[in-house]
Amino acid sequence: MNRQTFMHSVKKMTIACGILAASVSFGASVFAFSDLKGDPAETKINALHEAGVINGVTSQLFAPKSKMTYGQAIQLLVHGLALEQNPAAGSPSNASDYFAKIDDKSWYASSFLIAVQNSLSLDKATDPNAAVTRAKFAQLLDEALKAKGDFPVTEMYFNIADGGKLSAEVDGSLQTLLNMRILSLETGGKFRPNDAVTRSEAAAWVHDARAYVQRMLGTVGGDDSSSTSQGADIKVEKAADGVNKVSVTVGNLPNPGYGLTIARIDFGDGKKAVIYYEITKPGPGMYPQVISKATAVAYLPEGYTASAKPLPGSYTPPEPDNPQF
Numbered sequence: 001m002n003r004q005t006f007m008h009s010v011k012k013m014t015i016a017c018g019i020l021a022a023s024v025s026f027g028a029s030v031f032a033f034s035d036l037k038g039d040p041a042e043t044k045i046n047a048l049h050e051a052g053v054i055n056g057v058t059s060q061l062f063a064p065k066s067k068m069t070y071g072q073a074i075q076l077l078v079h080g081l082a083l084e085q086n087p088a089a090g091s092p093s094n095a096s097d098y099f100a101k102i103d104d105k106s107w108y109a110s111s112f113l114i115a116v117q118n119s120l121s122l123d124k125a126t127d128p129n130a131a132v133t134r135a136k137f138a139q140l141l142d143e144a145l146k147a148k149g150d151f152p153v154t155e156m157y158f159n160i161a162d163g164g165k166l167s168a169e170v171d172g173s174l175q176t177l178l179n180m181r182i183l184s185l186e187t188g189g190k191f192r193p194n195d196a197v198t199r200s201e202a203a204a205w206v207h208d209a210r211a212y213v214q215r216m217l218g219t220v221g222g223d224d225s226s227s228t229s230q231g232a233d234i235k236v237e238k239a240a241d242g243v244n245k246v247s248v249t250v251g252n253l254p255n256p257g258y259g260l261t262i263a264r265i266d267f268g269d270g271k272k273a274v275i276y277y278e279i280t281k282p283g284p285g286m287y288p289q290v291i292s293k294a295t296a297v298a299y300l301p302e303g304y305t306a307s308a309k310p311l312p313g314s315y316t317p318p319e320p321d322n323p324q325f
Helices: 003-026 042-050 070-080 109-117 134-148 168-179 199-217
Strands: 233-240 243-253 259-268 272-280 292-301 305-310
Touching: 042 199, 070 109, 070 134, 070 199, 134 168, 134 199, 233 305, 243 259, 243 272, 272 292
Parallel strands: 259 292, 272 305
Antiparallel strands: 233 243, 243 292, 259 272
């Protein structure tokens, strides 16, 4: 196949995939979850879901008023702010090396490991199923932001009416997030620090923290030219003269019945190509409950830098072992 024929085929494939993606997206509800109508964080939750950052308790329900557990919270913070592994001398290699109650096979284990490597203040006895208070989640969010960079912050002092018993560390985190306008106080200057943070509240704070990082750095994940992206691994191999084979692999799937397809490829300036993928649901039948991977292949002209993203609004499977993220 010569280069001209290949480019013609790519154009036809892009158009065909674009039509397919449009037909799939057109039938989807504007609202990702059926229980968000009227929730003040509805738009922010849907935006995080479309970005592949957060899931519901099922494919249709988000449970916005439910208490967020530590397992969900750490997963949300690590994914939401794109924290990366940062091993240092003497740091744990597995989550269970540090945490007494974390199983390395759990869906949140890798996020706990990344969190402790990025200096998030988590006790070794942290129970992943316990609820997180608003004060503790705010402290962890502030620490996650510090792991992203040293951002300039105004030093206006906010009087927290019910913050008299807060530690200096937690009060400092609240002051920082209030100055960043990521948090706000309620009527009478109250924060309700000891109440459990709800899934809706946590999602809204992380959404605004992501927006803050994007304003400061231009992107949450750092170098936008990276050939990998959150949730997907990319392998590039030469397929023929002038043509590269790009394998996109998504891991942490609940069982081998899940698959992966390429929805479309967008070719941009600077010889950058964005490959949009979709995770497909298992067909009828029984599948072993083992964490699995799925791979799909695309072909690009030689010289193009590839990145991979989930198709906005596409199906997101439940987390292995526990869908409550």
